[in-house]
Amino acid sequence: MRRLTNLISESFIWxxxxxRPKPGKERVAALYITATLAASVLLAVAMFLLLLQRL
Structure with missing residues (x-):
């Protein structure tokens, strides 16, 4: 899991x-970035499904 969050974090940073996060804070930053991106995707999917249901 740690490797996946680091990959996502590096991709997002680039x-x-x-x-870049301060030395020693890379893990926390990677988790924060991954959680924020995942929440954004889930929110977009939820809004899409809500709008699809309303049609």
Whole structure:
């Protein structure tokens, strides 16, 4: 799991261009970035399903 969060974190840092986390804080930053992206995707899917149900 740690390797997946690091991969997602590195991809996000390179693609968006955010500042790298301080040394020693990489793991916390990777978990935060992964959780934020996962929550965004889940919210988008939930909104899509809600709108689809309303049609």
């Amino acid at each position: 693609s968006v261009g955010i500042t």
